[in-house]
Each structure stands twice: as structure tokens, then as C-alpha cells.
Amino acid sequence: MRDTLVILLFASNFRPMTELFGWQLAGDVVKIASWVLGYVLLGKAAAKAFIATEVLFSISLVIFTWLLTGYFGLKGATMAYFVSYVLYLLILAFVVKRVIRFQTMAA
Numbered sequence: 001m002r003d004t005l006v007i008l009l010f011a012s013n014f015r016p017m018t019e020l021f022g023w024q025l026a027g028d029v030v031k032i033a034s035w036v037l038g039y040v041l042l043g044k045a046a047a048k049a050f051i052a053t054e055v056l057f058s059i060s061l062v063i064f065t066w067l068l069t070g071y072f073g074l075k076g077a078t079m080a081y082f083v084s085y086v087l088y089l090l091i092l093a094f095v096v097k098r099v100i101r102f103q104t105m106a107a
Contacts, residue, residue: 002018002021003015003018006018019075020074020075020077020078023075023078023079023081023082024078024081024082026082027078027081027082027084027085030082030085030086030088030089031085031088033089034085034088034089034092037089037092037093037096038050038053038054038092040096041053041092041095041096041099044096044099044100044103046095046099049095049099053088053091053092053095056091057084057085057087057088057091060084060087060088061080061081061084064079064080064083064084065077065080065081067080068080068083
């Protein structure tokens with residue numbers, strides 16, 4: 001329904017933005033999944049790890065955006081958003097696993 005909604009809600013100048021929705025939606029889904037793991041880190045009192053990953057992947061988003069917009073134009077920005085959050089989710093999963101394992105061994 002994205003095309004229909006853009007036609008109904010916006011001027012015809014906005015039609016090209018429908019190409020961006022797929023990458024944006026995929027990035028949003030992965031971002032929400034990563035938030036779950038981020039809150040696990042905060043719940044496990046691993047605030048330093050949480051802050052470090054947030055800073056690192058905020059920087060990576062800027063770098064990926066710069067790189068991918070050079071190749072793909074505006075679509076590259078939404079692609080960078082998706083790629084950055086996929087990497088963020090993978091790293092968070094690794095960090096959460098280590099934090100849980102370390103806390104279990106220490107207990």
C-alpha cells in the first residue's frame with residue numbers, strides 16, 4: 001500500500017521516495033530487535049558496554065551513509081541504516097552472550 005498512501009497523502013513529487021521504504025522498514029525492524037538486546041545489557045548492569053556499542057554504531061552509521069550514498073545516491077542512506085543496524089544487532093548478540101556467560105560464571 002505504500003504507493004497508494006504516498007499518492008493519497010503527498011504530492012506527486014514524493015513518489016520516488018517509495019523506493020526507500022523497503023530498506024527503511026527492514027532497518028527499523030532490525031533496530032527494534034537490537035533495542036531488546038540493548039535493554040538486556042542495561043538490565044545486566046553493563047552500561048559501559050551498551051554506551052560503547054551505541055557510540056561505535058552511531059559512528060558506523062555516518063561512515064556507511066557517506067560510503068553508500070556515493071554509490072547509490074539517496075537510496076544508499078537507507079541501505080546504510082539497514083547495514084549498520086544489522087551489524088549492531090550481531091555485535092550486541094555477541095556482547096550480551098559474553099556478559100551473561102561472565103555473570104553466570106562469577107555467581
